[in-house]
Amino acid sequence: MKNLAFICCLFVGAFACGGGGASDPYGSDASAPDGSDMDSGPTTDAGPSDASAPDGSDMDSGPTTDAGGESCACAASTDLVYVLGDDGELWTYDPTTHDFALVTASLGCAGGSLFSMAIGRDGIAYLMFINGDIQAIDVNDPTSCVDPGYATGQPGFGLFGMGFASNSALDPCDKLYAHTWNGIGGFSQGPDAGRLGRMDADELVLTEIGLIDYNGGELTGTGDGRLFAFAGAPAQIIEYDKDTAEVIATDSLAMNLTNAFAFAFYGGDFILFTESDGDPSYSNVTRFDHDGDGSLTTVVTQAPIRVVGAAVSTCAPLVAAP
Template sequence: MKVRLLFLAVLVGACSSTPQVDPGDLDGGAASEGGLLPGEGGLVGDGGVPPATGCDESTRLVHVVTEERGFYRFKPDTATLELVGFLTCEKSGAMPTSMAIDRAGTAWVLYSDETLWKVDIHDASCKPTNYVTGQGNFVKFGMGFSTNSNGGSTEALFLSDHFGKGLASLDPRTLVVKPVGPYTGDLRGTTSELTGTGDGKLYGFFVTSPAKIAEISKGTAEIQNAKELTGVYPGNAWAFAFWGGDFFLFTNASGPIPRTEGGSDITRYRPQDGSIVKLKEKIGVKVVGAGVSTCAPVAAPK
């Protein structure tokens, strides 16, 4: 079955399997000098990162998961949101709460009962993992992959604690959590969701009023270049993904409404010019996770 919603034509990358390294090998320094804001460089339009190689064309899409357990992909050629299937990972009544996608095209989905699952993005089929909850006191969190270097093909998975403890890494091979540290400045103790990029950057969507996006140091959890998103309020469900120089935000500020009448709003934040544009209102489903692989472009395709 396909559910089609008129939408912005966006693509993202998810790629073939590549080796992953221990997050402890990452640079422990501060966030990069390049910023979120227009004119600060580093993120948008610099052309310094070549297109990712070794990526599976069939998985070059952004994916979202909903509270209703729907697993969707964006189709850029027809500007539609297409249902891949409904997740049947957890039989206890638990719901998905967050998602990240690796370069192999596998979605990592966290459930409300603190279990972590691998989902095939082609058919929404699930496989359990041996992840043990509570490591480093991280039980509920946002997730995002980021490459270990600018334009690299290895990556690490990062977690952002829902209860304000900050940043950690999760080794995809051993499923061991390693806390990095608390966030800094005004965002210390704040909940966030994560998205990463192919040029080695990591960003957080922070649950403030209004919401903020900031670059995060993967080695220290230092916050840099926080941007307040005027008019964007997370509500009771939020997710975001980076693709082609833009951030795509999914928020549910109006609370629990019947899905036929409500659902998430979709907003685009474009750092290059500072614009914040609401693309779609009340799409009929409540998005709780968005995934984008590090194969996605870091600047708008030309």
């Protein structure tokens, strides 16, 4: 099984992404992006090359080494929110201006419909496909995929939403977390309906943390060690204890999950992508002010794409720019 050091040798200045969804809530039907017939397309500048906010201001996401001295610095542009479209397009979304920018019209992956994605601080993007396979890309060069060596089905996890979270406020090094979905019908909730897992970043070994009450959901994490899910009926933001899978806090939202949905943490807010009420072939963008007044505001009524996956690394700012 290949480790991350091998992957990073393939990617110079690597970065990564996380989120999920398509025509079923994660993108499991034929309308989701199919890597077998993607065409390459133009690229645009994904954003600044250092860990600054999209408006250019300095937004420090915290220390760059853990307590043991391991370097966990942020790769270029890993403070950006990345989103996937139905046709396998990779875009960035700027929460400060609400602008979308095309990175590439083709991810260069051959794995069928996309299911979820997650971005690490090192810039490696992990993409899960509907067959349960995971491929890795560099978002600076997203037209080339490699097999990182993930063995599917461990430990009885099939499909899962995923996201990175730092170890703690003092240890920025991150791990990949998994939120199961059994693939039957839509999303649901109930006692012990799902499982939370954690991926070893060196060997891509997935272990179960514990049972959770949500069958299907997406994950996003923060640079100070928090882990959140976007799940439930009606939709909720759930904060989990990363070590026990216990619920720390729950915020109920006046909205529902749709067939395609995704989210990302940015500057104290959650950016929520759901299908547009008027035309489900596009997405709405909603801002949930988590660390402020708790308001829920629609900021984009029709994105240029239907967002089937979204992610940002733990290099994203923890608070809004002044």
